[in-house]
Amino acid sequence: MTVLIMVWGASPGVGKSTLCAGLSQWLADTGLRVDHFREEEILTRPQFGAVAEEFKATGTVELETLIAGTAKFVDAVVASGDDVVIAEALMPFVPTLLAMGHGEATINAFMTDLTEVLAGVRPVMVFLDGNAESALSRAASREGEQWLDWYVGKLADYKVSPPVADVASAVKYLLHERAVTLGAARRKDWRLIVIERADELSPDEVLRVAQRGLRPWLRKTTTRA
DSSP states (O other): OEEEEEEEEESSSSHHHHHHHHHHHHHHHOOEEEEEEOOGGTSSSSGGGGHHHHHHSSSSHHHHHHHHHHHHHHHHHHHHHEEEEESSSSSTTTTHHHHHTHHHHHHHHHHHHHHHHHHSSSEEEEEEOOOOHHHHHHHHHHOTTHHHHHHHHHHHHHHSOOOOOOHHHHHHHHHHHHHHHHHHHHHOOOOOEEETTTGGGGGHHHHHHHHHHHHHHHHHHHHHH
8 A cells, every 4th residue: 555655844944845855765765666746736736636726716725625636646646556655745734724714623524534535545744843933044045035025924815823924923823733733633643753853953864763753654554665
């Protein structure tokens, strides 16, 4: 059964993309067939075509559309024969649900449906924990000085709770997003690997911690790991 590695983090800039690239290379080097689903591909992969169209048309997405898209995604994964799929900032969609104004009761019900849909694969979440303020600063250094204003403005436009108006309130919101994401995964008994203080570790150190957590899971679910 294909292993689905979902990589999330406490904030932009915490190292999700770098870890995904490292995991993809490591797993491919072991002889496994690996698909890396990058963060922006939800708008381009055919399985999520209805999600992309709905979002572009309305700026929001119905929960049923997300579930249907995920079901098509799982079907495509199973048909592909890949050993591992690495999904960067994709499922469980918690930040998207919060941005659309959904509360924790709705998110918990959505997670029940999502967990059922993911029964066709073996999901494991790798969560990069760390200081959201320092991670945002790192992202701003990488993306350019206008990026942080854009990101704060995006959160403010979404009218998330707690509301965002500046960097300090964005950090406060990200702490809430972190708590809801981890809580949702734990309540559904997902396999969860939390890498603490990821923002203080080098990319190689983060990769080594992730590898240690994933190896037992991969040995149980693939024949070549």
